[in-house]
Amino acid sequence: xxxxxxxxxxxxxxxxxxxxxxxxxxxxxxxxxxxxxxxxxxxxxxxxxxxxxxxxxxxxxxxxxxxxxxxxxxxxxxxxxxxxxxxxxxxxxxxxxxxxxxxxxxxxxxxxxxxxxxxxxxxxxxxxxxxxxxxxxxxxxxxxxxxxxxxxxxxxxxxxxxxxxxxxxxxxxxxxxxxxxxxxxxxxxxxxxxxxxxxxxxxxxxxxxxxxxxxxxxxxxxxxx
Numbered sequence: 001x002x003x004x005x006x007x008x009x010x011x012x013x014x015x016x017x018x019x020x021x022x023x024x025x026x027x028x029x030x031x032x033x034x035x036x037x038x039x040x041x042x043x044x045x046x047x048x049x050x051x052x053x054x055x056x057x058x059x060x061x062x063x064x065x066x067x068x069x070x071x072x073x074x075x076x077x078x079x080x081x082x083x084x085x086x087x088x089x090x091x092x093x094x095x096x097x098x099x100x101x102x103x104x105x106x107x108x109x110x111x112x113x114x115x116x117x118x119x120x121x122x123x124x125x126x127x128x129x130x131x132x133x134x135x136x137x138x139x140x141x142x143x144x145x146x147x148x149x150x151x152x153x154x155x156x157x158x159x160x161x162x163x164x165x166x167x168x169x170x171x172x173x174x175x176x177x178x179x180x181x182x183x184x185x186x187x188x189x190x191x192x193x194x195x196x197x198x199x200x201x202x203x204x205x206x207x208x209x210x211x212x213x214x215x216x217x218x219x220x221x222x223x224x225x
Contacts, residue, residue, distance in 0.1 A: 012036045019045070023063040032069050039076065048075040 010018065012033045016026065026032050036044065050056040052067045109116045117123075 015041055019069065022061045023065070024067055024069055026069045035073065044072050044076050047079070048072055051075070 015036060016029055016032055020026070049061070049063075049072075052063050052071065054062045054064055106118075106120070109120055
């Protein structure tokens with residue numbers, strides 16, 4: 001269904017007349033036309049008008065008395081200047097952070113393995129989520145095991161692995177129903193072999209899940225005194 005819009009096209013002169021009707025005054029209307037032809041009406045007016053309206057919630061817009069078009073330009077220029085300063089600071093911080101991460105990461109890897117791949121810092125699999133199950137288990141102290149912790153671990157393992165399995169199964173279904181018929185016999189054999197390998201991996205993953213769940217169930221919970 002086609003959308004309908006209540007706002008109609010207005011020339012620069014009509015835009016100025018509309019603003020004048022709402023109580024905005026102009027020092028130089030010709031200069032205002034030149035500005036609106038170079039800067040978007042929405043960016044200059046709509047972006048700041050709630051600061052200068054008598055009642056921002058009123059149905060009919062009316063500017064505060066003595067409000068001038070030039071005040072919008074001052075706000076617009078300030079916003080651009082402030083944004084430029086912020087973006088420059090963010091860009092500097094981003095560059096420093098990326099440089100520091102790459103340097104410290106490679107320093108750590110090379111100290112432990114001088115033959116490591118020089119581009120290893122670009123491999124996402126080399127990084128760990130500090131809140132991952134792996135790290136939680138590594139830092140786990142036996143006396144702090146609670147039933148809630150066991151349940152959380154059990155839930156997270158099932159959620160993550162089952163989600164990955166569902167994703168793989170979905171891709172396999174898509175390949176079997178659409179892609180296979182459009183590829184060569186040689187490529188089809190490779191694809192079917194890959195599908196078989198993935199199915200075997202899924203079965204192995206399920207076996208691992210069952211073992212992990214069994215270990216978790218056997219983990220004793222600490223009784224609170």
